[in-house]
Amino acid sequence: MSQKPFKFKQFSIDQDRCAMKIGTDGVLLGAWASLVHQPESILDIGTGTGLIALMLAQKSDAQLIDALEIEENAYEQAVENFEKSDWGDRLFCYHAGFDEFVEEMQDEEEYDLIISNPPFYSEDYKTGNENRDQARFADALPLTELIEGASLLLSKKGHFDLIIPFTEEQNALEIAKEHKLFPLKITRVKGTEDSPIKRSLISFGFENTEPEIDELILEISRHNYTEEFKALVKDFYLKL
Template sequence: MSNKPFKFKQFSIDQDRCAMKIGTDGVLLGAWSSLEHHPESILDIGTGTGLIALMLAQRSDAELIDALEIEENAYEQAVENFEKSDWGDRLFCYHAGFDEFVEEMQDEEEYDLIISNPPFYSEDYKSGIENRDQARFADALPLEELIKGASLLLSEKGHFDIIIPFTEETKGIELAKKNRLFPVRITRVKGTENSPIKRSLISFGFENVEPEIDELILEISRHNYTEDFKELVKDFYLNL
C-alpha cells in the first residue's frame, strides 16, 4: 500500500504515518451516511487519517466535527490533514481512548451523528506491528464498548453509523438493542453480483422502526464499477 498522499476531489490525505491506509470501507461509510437530519455536531470515532471526518466536512454544514484517535502517529497525521483542508476551522481531533472520552464528554456534549469504521479483525493472529494491530483488531475497541459509548453521546434524534463485517451484523444489532439503539437503515455490500456479502453499513437511532434494507454491489468486473457505486462516491474519487 502506497505511503503517497491520497488525492480526492476536494482534499488530499497524507497517510505515511498511519498504520491503516485509505480503504474502500472508510470511503463507503463517509459517502453513505445520511445527512438528511442536518446534524450540527458530528463525532468520528477512530478517525485514523481523518478521512471520514473530512468527507463529512465536505458533505455537511455541521459547525462541530470532532474526531477521536488513540494511536499517536495517526492522531498527529489526522490533525495535519484537517489543518491543510478547507474545513480546518470546523474539525478538531482528540488524542484519547474512547472509554476516557465517553467518561469526560457524556455530560458535556451530544452529537447528532456519530460515525465509526471500527477495528474488527477478532482472529487470534496479530501482525506483530503494534500500531497496525491497534488500528485493526477488535480487542482495541470491542464492538460492545463502541456501541454502548455511542449511545451515551448520541442526541435523541441522532444517528450512529458503522461499517462492520456482514458476519457481525446480527451481533451488532443485538448489542445495539441492549443500549436502546435500533437499525434504521442497512446496506449490505458485495464485491460483485456473485460474490458473498462482505460488509454491512448500519445506521442506528433511538426510534424502533422497520429498517430500510438494500444491497450495494461494487464491481461488474475488476475495476469496472457499478453505476450505484460510482453514484455514491462520485463527489470524492478523482477518476469516477
C-alpha cells in the first residue's frame, strides 16, 4: 500500500488509509464529466479519497461541492485531502450511507451535477477485507438504489454521470428510464483497439433526446497512450 501522496498537477491525495486506491476509472470519470450546463452544485457519491470531487473543484466554478462517504477511514482521509487543497472552502464531505443521505436531503438540496464511480464487483470476488469490500462491491450500494437516489436529488436541468462495467450498461439504462432519467451521452471505453469494451461512461438527464455515443481507446500499446486519452486527462496527470 502506498504511503506517498499521489500528486496531480494542482492537488495531491493521501490514500494510505483508503481501501480503494486511485485508479483509472475515477480519473476518467472526473475528466470526462461535462460542465457545459455550468453546474452550481455538485455531489460526489462514494468519494473515497475525494479524487473526483477535487477534480471537479479544479475544473468548475461550482461553489457547492458535496461528497459522501460511508467508510470511516476513507471519510476522514477525504476531509484531510479537501482541507489541504486550494478549494477547501468549496468542498464538504458527509459521513453517511446514501439511503440516509437521500432521505435527509431530498427536500433540502438539489444538485446540478451528481457523479459516482460506484462499487460493482460481484459477490463471487469478496476479499475478506471488510473496508475494501465495502468500497468495491455492489451490495454496499446497488445500482438501483444509486440511480433512484440520484433522480431524487438531481435538479431539473441536472446531469447524473457515472462509470460502470460495459456489461451493466443496458441494466443501468433500463433502471434509469424507470426514474425518468435518459442518457445524454455514452462513451464506451476500451483498453486497446483490439480489446473488448470494458467500461461505459454515461451522463443522464431528465430530457429524453437521442444520446451522443462514442468510444474511447486508452492505449496503443502498454503505457503508450492514445492522443484522445492524453487530451482528456492532460489537466490532471503530472506525467503520462
